[in-house]
Amino acid sequence: MLRVENLTKCYDAETALDHVSLSLDAGRILGLIGENGAGKSTFTKCLTGVVRPTSGTISIDPGVSIGWIPQEFNLVPDLTVTENIFLGREKSRFGLLDRAAMRREAERRFRKLNVEIDPDALVSELPPSGKQMVEFAKALDESHRLLLMDEPTTILNEEETRRLFAIMREFKAAGGSIIYISHKLAEVREICDEIAVLRDGVLVSVSPASELDPAEMARRMVGRELSHMFPEPPANPPGGPALEVEHLKSGRAVHDVSFTLRHGEILGVAGLAGAGRTEMAEAIMALRRVDGGTIRVDGRPVKFRRPSDAVAAGLSYLPEDRQGSGILPGFSIGENITLVSLARYCRGGLLCPASIREAAERYGHEFQIKPNRPGALLSELSGGNQQKVAMAKGLDTRPRIFIFDEPTRGVDIAARRDIYEFIRKCADDGVACLLISSDMEEILGMCRTVMVMREGRVAGFRSGEKLTQEELMYLAIGVDR
Amino acid sequence: MKGRINWKSVRDSGGVWIALVVFLVAAAISNENFRSPQNLVNITRQVSYSGIIALGMTFVIAAGGIDLAVGSLFALAGVVSLFAMNAAGGPESVQLVAGLGAALGVGVIGGALNGVLVGAARVQPFIVTLGTMSIFRSLALYFSNAGLVRTDNVLYQKCGMAEFGGIPLPTILLFVLTACLAVVLKLTRFGRHVCAVGSNERVAYYSAIRTGLVKFWTYVLVGGLAGLSAFLLGGRLNSVSSSGAGLSYELDAIAAVIIGGTAMTGGKATIPGTLAGVLLLGIVSNVLDMWGISVNLQGTVKGLVIIIAVLIQYKRKD
Numbered sequence: 111m112l113r114v115e116n117l118t119k120c121y122d123a124e125t126a127l128d129h130v131s132l133s134l135d136a137g138r139i140l141g142l143i144g145e146n147g148a149g150k151s152t153f154t155k156c157l158t159g160v161v162r163p164t165s166g167t168i169s170i171d172p173g174v175s176i177g178w179i180p181q182e183f184n185l186v187p188d189l190t191v192t193e194n195i196f197l198g199r200e201k202s203r204f205g206l207l208d209r210a211a212m213r214r215e216a217e218r219r220f221r222k223l224n225v226e227i228d229p230d231a232l233v234s235e236l237p238p239s240g241k242q243m244v245e246f247a248k249a250l251d252e253s254h255r256l257l258l259m260d261e262p263t264t265i266l267n268e269e270e271t272r273r274l275f276a277i278m279r280e281f282k283a284a285g286g287s288i289i290y291i292s293h294k295l296a297e298v299r300e301i302c303d304e305i306a307v308l309r310d311g312v313l314v315s316v317s318p319a320s321e322l323d324p325a326e327m328a329r330r331m332v333g334r335e336l337s338h339m340f341p342e343p344p345a346n347p348p349g350g351p352a353l354e355v356e357h358l359k360s361g362r363a364v365h366d367v368s369f370t371l372r373h374g375e376i377l378g379v380a381g382l383a384g385a386g387r388t389e390m391a392e393a394i395m396a397l398r399r400v401d402g403g404t405i406r407v408d409g410r411p412v413k414f415r416r417p418s419d420a421v422a423a424g425l426s427y428l429p430e431d432r433q434g435s436g437i438l439p440g441f442s443i444g445e446n447i448t449l450v451s452l453a454r455y456c457r458g459g460l461l462c463p464a465s466i467r468e469a470a471e472r473y474g475h476e477f478q479i480k481p482n483r484p485g486a487l488l489s490e491l492s493g494g495n496q497q498k499v500a501m502a503k504g505l506d507t508r509p510r511i512f513i514f515d516e517p518t519r520g521v522d523i524a525a526r527r528d529i530y531e532f533i534r535k536c537a538d539d540g541v542a543c544l545l546i547s548s549d550m551e552e553i554l555g556m557c558r559t560v561m562v563m564r565e566g567r568v569a570g571f572r573s574g575e576k577l578t579q580e581e582l583m584y585l586a587i588g589v590d591r
Numbered sequence: 592m593k594g595r596i597n598w599k600s601v602r603d604s605g606g607v608w609i610a611l612v613v614f615l616v617a618a619a620i621s622n623e624n625f626r627s628p629q630n631l632v633n634i635t636r637q638v639s640y641s642g643i644i645a646l647g648m649t650f651v652i653a654a655g656g657i658d659l660a661v662g663s664l665f666a667l668a669g670v671v672s673l674f675a676m677n678a679a680g681g682p683e684s685v686q687l688v689a690g691l692g693a694a695l696g697v698g699v700i701g702g703a704l705n706g707v708l709v710g711a712a713r714v715q716p717f718i719v720t721l722g723t724m725s726i727f728r729s730l731a732l733y734f735s736n737a738g739l740v741r742t743d744n745v746l747y748q749k750c751g752m753a754e755f756g757g758i759p760l761p762t763i764l765l766f767v768l769t770a771c772l773a774v775v776l777k778l779t780r781f782g783r784h785v786c787a788v789g790s791n792e793r794v795a796y797y798s799a800i801r802t803g804l805v806k807f808w809t810y811v812l813v814g815g816l817a818g819l820s821a822f823l824l825g826g827r828l829n830s831v832s833s834s835g836a837g838l839s840y841e842l843d844a845i846a847a848v849i850i851g852g853t854a855m856t857g858g859k860a861t862i863p864g865t866l867a868g869v870l871l872l873g874i875v876s877n878v879l880d881m882w883g884i885s886v887n888l889q890g891t892v893k894g895l896v897i898i899i900a901v902l903i904q905y906k907r908k909d
Contacts, residue, residue, distance in 0.1 A: 397796070397797065416799075416801060417796065417797070417798075417799040418799040418800075418801065420799070421799045427797070429797050434791075434793055434794070435793045435794050435796075435797040436794065436797065437794065438787060438790045438791055438794050438795075438858075440790050440858050440859060441786075441787070441790065445783065449783070449787060449795075449798045449800075450798045450799050450800075452780045452783060452784075453780060456779075456780060459779060460774070460778045460779060461777075461778045461779060461780070461783065463778075503798070
């Protein structure tokens with residue numbers, strides 16, 4: 111169905127794909143794994159025609175069209191769900207849009223996906239998981255015989271992932287083929303027939319999924335053995351209270367949140383999508399209106415009028431939405447890292463480019479940002495490296511309280527480990543860390559105490575060595591055992 | 592250090608510099624009057640009035656905005672400036688200071704009005720400045736009964752015609768302001784914040800940048816420059832026409848910025864590029880004059896230059 115031969119793509123001096131050859135038969139699911147920057151995104155971009163390969167050939171069987179589910183949403187927020195699904199391939203009768211037929215078809219696809227989404231709702235009103243479902247519905251066009259899925263399960267919960275897999279198997283049984291890109295190695299092993307491993311733009315291996323366990327996949331991805339994923343918990347007991355929040359209220363998302371975060375502590379915040387965790391963090395940072403409650407930093411009550419007040423008080427926030435609110439793709443590494451802390455790099459009112467470059471090089475070395483060139487634009491970097499830059503940016507304000515919101519979303523294993531190490535190091539240095547994450551394993555691996563949120567409220571705190579994912583999940587969905 | 596930064600700007604806006612050189616050489620070869628030093632100096636003076644505004648416009652566009660009101664604000668500032676000059680008693684030098692103060696004051700206040708509406712009230716800049724464009728022009732017409740405002744202040748005229756080493760004052764100001772504002776854009780927090788806001792306002796907001804305030808100052812800056820420019824042109828003519836002054840300056844300024852390589856969507860900007868765009872437009876209309884092409888056709892040629900320049904830049908990105 112698909113045959114790729116010697117596919118090569120160079121960006122300026124960097125080679126993103128180096129003579130990659132593979133083929134895919136009808137009715138097969140091929141997993142594509144690799145670290146951030148290994149060339150997975152470039153591969154999909156070449157296949158979909160977004161970028162032009164430097165050399166090599168891509169041949170597709172006649173009549174096969176490719177459905178693409180990109181990593182970042184590709185939806186028009188101000189159009190309805192139905193309009194988005196049929197964008198560019200609208201059905202028409204007598205030259206006019208056949209809205210009824212499109213609506214029916216959209217409903218049919220959602221039924222197939224087993225989700226309840228109003229086809230007339232505006233996409234901007236949907237939660238992220240709803241938007242993801244719209245992307246699936248869009249790709250479910252009958253004419254597509256080949257699907258390209260880039261990290262489709264990142265924001266899905268387990269149940270939604272199950273449903274997606276069921277649909278993928280159905281699609282496969284009907285003779286369709288899928289290229290499935292994911293960092294969730296267990297899922298890749300479960301759903302794929304074969305797994306291709308990319309490393310630094312080179313295709314390392316293509317082997318049957320049954321022959322690879324996650325540890326072996328990880329070894330091939332990084333070319334070395336990975337031992338423990340999570341660092342040891344902080345050695346020192348937590349210090350005095352750094353951030354005390356009482357009865358925080360903000361809009362319709364946060365109703366009543368109270369907690370105390372101590373210096374040197376990593377407090378986990380778990381909950382389902384829409385539980386108000388991000389909104390809580392944004393309210394603390396004065397990024398969104400606070401309607402009630404008190405916040406104390408180091409025992410002193412504070413009222414932040416704007417984000418810069420929060421930064422001045424020693425708070426830092428790593429936003430959940432890296433592309434939309436974390437980094438500027440058109441700015442260089444150095445410009446991104448120093449964007450918040452720019453005042454420190456001024457001499458007599460003028461910026462000092464040399465000190466910015468020096469700082470960027472220092473962080474580049476510490477975080478192993480690739481490429482370690484302060485002038486490299488963020489748009490040239492892979493997701494994991496962009497996230498490292500976003501972290502360096504938050505760290506450069508020298509915070510004493512650091513809120514991490516989904517710090518490893520869409521980040522590969524090696525970069526993920528670096529990020530965990532970094533959070534751990536922050537805590538060792540006495541920084542109070544709040545770790546918001548939907549990845550239960552991550553929360554359990556990093557935190558001794560976990561705050562679970564549900565519908566804008568604190569559902570409860572759990573701590574101890576024997577915490578389980580189930581325990582947290584029950585609390586998050588509000589079911590008594 | 593300075594040299595390297597300038598070279599980087601030159602690279603960023605490569606197309607316009609090549610076009611500038613090509614036009615310059617072609618015009619110089621084809622017409623001997625063109626290459627006379629006096630003519631070249633004249634071109635720089637002629638473009639300096641809208642050119643000074645274009646420098647400020649670069650900041651507005653870099654922050655993701657647009658200012659359509661600068662031409663009208665130019666007329667209003669000019670009219671009020673001459674009124675202030677005529678109303679002020681005392682020696683001519685005092686009148687001159689009053690006039691300059693009024694021109695800058697009107698420019699800054701007008702810019703601040705745009706800035707508040709865009710930065711604080713969060714209205715679309717296109718709509719805001721479309722409205723204030725109409726308001727400023729109508730006020731200028733009203734105050735002057737739609738006519739010409741004159742002054743017989745001789746010192747003002749001397750100022751307007753002043754030359755240093757054969758270089759007219761407006762030209763000198765254009766180049767000095769280019770150098771200063773290039774530094775402001777590339778080497779100050781304000782400049783960095785302007786580009787950050789234009790690149791992605793949400794990211795800038797999450798980076799603890801006061802986005803509304805940044806936008807506010809860009810409009811104040813371009814307003815103040817429009818006032819200064821009006822004061823300079825008033826001195827040249829010793830009068831300001833409320834209906835004709837600053838007409839289509841907003842388009843000239845925006846065109847120069849875009850030709851110079853600043854992205855219309857914001858985030859990427861170059862002040863030296865804007866200067867090149869300003870000079871390029873000046874050379875084009877000067878050459879057309881010399882070739883005796885009808886004034887009425889010059890707009891067509893200018894428009895083509897703008898479109899071609901931008902086309903070349905978009906092609907370069909691929």
